[in-house]
Amino acid sequence: xxxxxxxxxxxxxxxxxxxxxxxxxxxxxxxxxxxxxxxxxxxxxxxxxxxxxxxxxxxxxxxxxxxxxxxxxxxxxxxxxxxxxxxxxxxxxxxxxxxxxxxxxxxxxxxxxxxxxxxxxxxxxxxxxxxxxxxxxxxxxxxxxxxxxxxxxxxxxxxxxxxxxxxxxxxxxxxxxxxxxxxxxxxxxxxxxxxxxxxxxxxxxxxxxxxxxxxxxxxxxxxxxxxxxxxxxxxxxxxxxxxxxxxxxxxxxxxxxxxxxxxxxxxxxx
Amino acid sequence: xxxxxxxxxxxxxxxxxxxxxxxxxxxxxxxxxxxxxxxxxxxxxxxxxxxxxxxxxxxxxxxxxxxxxxxxxxxxxxxxxxxxxxxxxxxxxxxxxxxxxxxxxxxxxxxxxxxxxxxxxxxxxxxxxxxxxxxxxxxxxxxxxxxxxxxxx
Numbered sequence: 300x301x302x303x304x305x306x307x308x309x310x311x312x313x314x315x316x317x318x319x320x321x322x323x324x325x326x327x328x329x330x331x332x333x334x335x336x337x338x339x340x341x342x343x344x345x346x347x348x349x350x351x352x353x354x355x356x357x358x359x360x361x362x363x364x365x366x367x368x369x370x371x372x373x374x375x376x377x378x379x380x381x382x383x384x385x386x387x388x389x390x391x392x393x394x395x396x397x398x399x400x401x402x403x404x405x406x407x408x409x410x411x412x413x414x415x416x417x418x419x420x421x422x423x424x425x426x427x428x429x430x431x432x433x434x435x436x437x438x439x440x441x442x443x444x445x446x447x448x449x450x451x452x453x454x455x456x457x458x459x460x461x462x463x464x465x466x467x468x469x470x471x472x473x474x475x476x477x478x479x480x481x482x483x484x485x486x487x488x489x490x491x492x493x494x495x496x497x498x499x500x501x502x503x504x505x506x507x508x509x510x511x512x513x514x515x516x517x518x519x520x521x522x523x524x525x526x527x528x529x530x531x532x533x534x535x536x537x538x539x540x541x542x543x544x545x546x547x548x549x550x551x552x553x554x555x556x557x558x559x560x561x562x563x564x565x566x567x568x569x
Numbered sequence: 570x571x572x573x574x575x576x577x578x579x580x581x582x583x584x585x586x587x588x589x590x591x592x593x594x595x596x597x598x599x600x601x602x603x604x605x606x607x608x609x610x611x612x613x614x615x616x617x618x619x620x621x622x623x624x625x626x627x628x629x630x631x632x633x634x635x636x637x638x639x640x641x642x643x644x645x646x647x648x649x650x651x652x653x654x655x656x657x658x659x660x661x662x663x664x665x666x667x668x669x670x671x672x673x674x675x676x677x678x679x680x681x682x683x684x685x686x687x688x689x690x691x692x693x694x695x696x697x698x699x700x701x702x703x704x705x706x707x708x709x710x711x712x713x714x715x716x717x718x719x720x721x722x
Contacts, residue, residue, distance in 0.1 A: 479690060480689045480690050480691065481689055545691065547690045547691055550690075550691040552647070553610070553645070553647040553650070553652045554609060554610025554611065554645075554652060555610045556609075556610055
């Protein structure tokens with residue numbers, strides 16, 4: 300198709316039509332490289348509307364089906380070349396309830412932030428299992444976290460990732476790089492202080508907050524975690540803090556004022 | 570006469586209990602701060618009134634009815650959220666905070682002055698100046714400094 304379009308652009312289109320395979324019309328779907336009278340070579344010179352290959356019809360020579368079925372001297376393979384799909388662990392085989400396509404899901408930034416061994420005491424004894432907390436984001440405002448527990452760490456991470464993709468939500472950013480106001484948030488015993496910073500500052504905060512900001516797409520932030528620094532609670536606190544942000548637009552609407560963003564006009568990173 | 574923190578506490582508590590109107594003692598300072606809040610859009614209305622309710626008609630304040638005089642503020646809410654979350658005192662009798670115009674300007678531009686945190690987007694500060702009780706931005710426009718009474722967010 301592309302060659303056809305390229306051909307249209309060339310002034311030698313007239314020459315191409317001269318070598319149009321009207322002569323080959325009998326063997327309709329065959330297209331060969333042709334040369335015109337000037338000696339210039341076209342790869343698919345004969346590609347016109349009439350000669351577009353019918354791809355639903357199988358051609359005896361050009362289409363290869365079952366290459367040498369049983370014509371080799373080798374012994375037939377006893378084991379199948381592909382493992383059965385049930386045993387494949389790495390692919391996203393579970394259907395996750397999101398509007399994102401599988402391709403988009405694969406392109407998300409996934410980061411396992413917490414992976415620890417937890418134990419459940421039963422009458423039968425200690426039942427160990429692995430707990431995973433995964434943060435997922437696309438770097439453009441969408442992010443979410445998910446927790447998963449399973450006997451095997453890889454399966455726990457897989458469960459957590461799926462839950463994280465299901466829990467994706469959009470976070471508003473100022474200028475697509477930082478938060479709009481300084482936030483102070485308390486979650487259980489974790490107190491967060493997050494401050495917005497000018498462009499080029501970087502994300503200088505707790506390493507869990509840093510990873511979350513990378514997934515959301517916040518590039519400039521300064522912050523401090525006071526009180527408990529338990530990883531699980533720091534992550535949950537950050538997500539809660541970002542969710543409960545007050546946007547300047549909403550404040551202006553509530554008070555009946557007009558909002559004018561002077562900083563982005565003068566100093567914005569556009 | 571009641572200090573600034575009395576007004577701050579009443580207004581904050583009113584917003585937290587999702588009240589429609591609040592009655593506060595009628596003084597010049599209270600009226601001035603409430604009119605600043607009204608102009609900034611935190612309150613729906615500020616009216617004079619009785620201890621029972623706002624005045625239907627104009628009633629002058631006389632020696633007989635001065636004890637019952639109140640200021641009625643009607644509070645504003647949007648989407649089940651109050652317009653004012655926090656009204657905190659800055660200048661206290663134990664530690665008075667008086668700013669010059671340059672210090673006021675640095676507070677608005679995100680730098681702290683005299684251990685007072687800078688203003689966030691959407692925050693208001695009320696300043697008592699020679700030209701009256703003004704909002705911080707108005708004081709900068711008039712090029713006057715003064716005592717920082719309270720901040721609202």
